[in-house]
Amino acid sequence: IGGFYDAYSEGARKLFWDQLNEKLYSKGIDAWWMDASEPDILSNASMQYRKELMTPTALGPSVEYFNAYALVNAQGIYEGQRSTNPNNRVFLLTRSGFAGLQRYSTATWSGDIGTRWEDMKAQISAGLNFAMSGIPYWTMDIGGFCVEKRYENAKEGSEDMKEWRELNARWFQFGAFCPLFRSHGQYPYREIYNIAPEGHPAYNSMVHYTKLRYQMMPYIYSLAGMTYFNDYTIMRALVMDFGKDAATHNISDQYMFGPNLMVCPVYQYKAISRDVYFPAGTNWYNYDTGEYVTGGKSIKVSAPYERMPLFVQEGSILPMGNDIQTTKEAQTDLTIKVYTGKNGEFTLYEDEGVNYNYENGAYSTIKFSYDEASQQLTVDDIKGEYAGMAKDRILKVEWITKGKKNTISEVKYSGKKISVKRAE
Incomplete structure (x- = not known):
């Protein structure tokens, strides 16, 4: 319990930053991974019991203010670093968040998710809901954090190893088109060369999308500029840009990445195709093949192992x-x-x-x-x-x-x- 401080207190936030500055920032650490910022006072305890352990706070009872802990914690670090070095950009990654988190240069990730295909699919709608709530910088552990034992113990050539590699390849493809692109998790090791050997389709795919992410940096950085100056969000549910097309209102497994790119992740094992809906009012190009598709219809598109369906809006x-x-x-x-x-x-x-x-x-x-x-x-x-x-x-x-x-x-x-x- 003593490991958490009252982040609702301005003095406590300043003290917390002073300790970070003395032990870390002054020694060259300039980005912050703030785990357990719920706060995780007692893992797996009920929310009610956590609130009872935390009460009172400087702002008021935790039954009312508990959920905002990650916000004020981020505020203390952001304001502390900017007061110490106004010219050095702040970056925080925090496991929990609250409305307004973006004003403190903070991104949120979705926590210790599992390594199943349904977990990957759930991350698509999770990211879109974050964006629609007004928090633009969201990320996830590509490949999932909590690994099934069958993957931990998978032998070369086994079906489990084949599935582990394909899961990571498909998740990596999706992750390359999130606001933050990052892989993280428990064993097995997550470096590309530890997931699959050079020349393997999973290896080839992950290298391809890593390079594509960097090639697209002028586009992605411009989206970040739009986010700051124009209140934009990078990851966008189709309904945000094509709301007049009623067919987009309940699509949760494809989305826009900025105004130009429509991302269609593959989240089923051994799938080499998937259904894609093309919003009406515009037409589309397949990014990889150049194939032209008219809008306003759903079709089954090719999705070979090494590529995720990616489409560019006409006029882009x-x-x-x-x-x-x-x-x-x-x-x-x-x-x-x-x-x-x-x-x-x-x-x-x-x-x-x-x-x-x-x-x-x-x-x-x-x-x-x-x-x-x-x-x-x-x-x-x-x-x-x-x-x-x-x-x-x-x-x-x-x-x-x-x-x-x-x-x-x-x-x-x-x-x-x-x-x-x-x-x-």
Whole structure:
């Protein structure tokens, strides 16, 4: 019981931060994994008994304020770190949360979930419900945390080992399109090379989606900018963007990742296809094959072991970078994928990536607009600036058009408005 403090007390929060600062932050630790922030006063005890153990708090009775513990705990760390070093971005990962958690630079994960296919499926709707509740940064333990004994004891070549590898491959595919992409759990070890040997389909798939995640960082970071500046959320139930289509109202196993990508995880063992609903009012391209699908219908789509069905909305503009190893590497030269068929636009957001200068306007945006009638992409003047921003860059515009081979136009961009005609 003595391991938890009264986070509702301003003085206690300050003391807690002072201890973190003295023992950890001052020694170079600058990100926080806050486990047990329910608080987990006594594991597996009833909620009522936990509340009785916790009462009273500085704010009032725990029967009223218990659920907000993770919020005020995060507040203490966020305010403490920013008061100590105002320029160093705070990052917290916390096992529990409460409304408003995002204001303290905090993400929540879904706790010690199991390693069954139904657990993976449940995480899809869990993430969507978090997003719709107003908390944009949610994550999960890819592969599940609490492992079934049959997986712990699986031998090479056994059916259990085959299933363990496929489960992780499919879960990894889904995880690559969550706000935070992270794998974590009890034994067996979760490094890609410990899950499957090089060349195995599971290994190949996990490497592919890791690289794709980094290539998509210009798009994903722009979504983060939209989240901060425009109250956006990255992971989006279909009803959020296609609410006029009643068929989207109860779909819980596919979703939008930003405005452009529709993600359709596979959550059944040995499945190599799944049913996908394509919202009406727009048409879609298969990201991997380029196949064009008209909206307003449900069809069975191919889902080979190494690939998850991923679709791009017609009219999308998708900025892509290189296969980098860390986000510290600059994404200067970009590939701009333009999915033709209707007008579209997307705004690229960039800043220094490590500090809070963006709060004072130190960031840049570049608006991309596609006009279907003229078959032309316009890249507007860059707006804003920040230290170290790219002055000159090469843009490879990749044109994806129904029934035609992809073509590429390469242009130089120096911050001034340019227009690019679709290459034939």
